[in-house]
Amino acid sequence: MNEDKNEEDEEQEMVEIFVMGKRYEVPEGLTIMTALEYAGYKFTRGCGCRGGFCGACSTVYRTEEDYKLKMDLACQTAVEDGMFLVQLPFMPAVREEYEIEKVDPEEHDNVLLDHYPEVARCVSCNTCTKSCPQDIEVMDYVQAALRGDIERTAELSFDCIQCGLCSIRCPADIKQYHMAQMARRIYSKYEQPDSDELAKRVKEIEEGKYDEEMEELANMAEEELKKRYDERDIVEEG
Ligand code: SF4
């Protein structure tokens, strides 16, 4: 650590954290992700968007004063004094395989249950909902899946970022987010009304309307591309 960094540290309030048991002092107010980088760790896994959207940075921690294991996204959670941290590079939950052409809900009593029968073991403890950093009503979508309501499962899980935190402490060992992703895919393919706008845009792409623009972007220098991105028009919904 150099002198400049020591002077900076003196002016900043520091907190004590433990990473895989090793103690570090890091500036208060950093996210867990930036605190780990401050401590010298380099992310090669478990880090993506840094903005709470990709679900790659699941983290488990506890503090000395509280017996509970807590879970959150490292890029969205500030460090606390006395935090004991463990990073999870991905959530090792089984995702069932299926061919989307063969899961027509009209041909199954409950196609979600067929692939994720453990959903029937839900004991309605609501732990999954409390664990979700997106504030999704996870237990409610599990219950909708149990009733065979694919549309409701898809709607309620729409903002899921696939971080897997809901499944970590599920006593029934349910892979809520994989099951819900299947529901959204089935809903999109078999139940959602066709979009005229989408059909129009696909036709335009097929006819080459954007070829020139794509070519221009593909050949653009990185700085120019960033500038173009920052200045882009954002169309508000509604
Ligand atoms: S944590 Fe598991 S058992 Fe509890 S409500 Fe959620 S899905 Fe059901």
Ligand code: SF4
């Ligand atoms: S539903 Fe589960 S996987 Fe999806 S965002 Fe919430 S905790 Fe993460």
Ligand code: FES
């Ligand atoms: S890095 Fe993408 S959600 Fe944290």
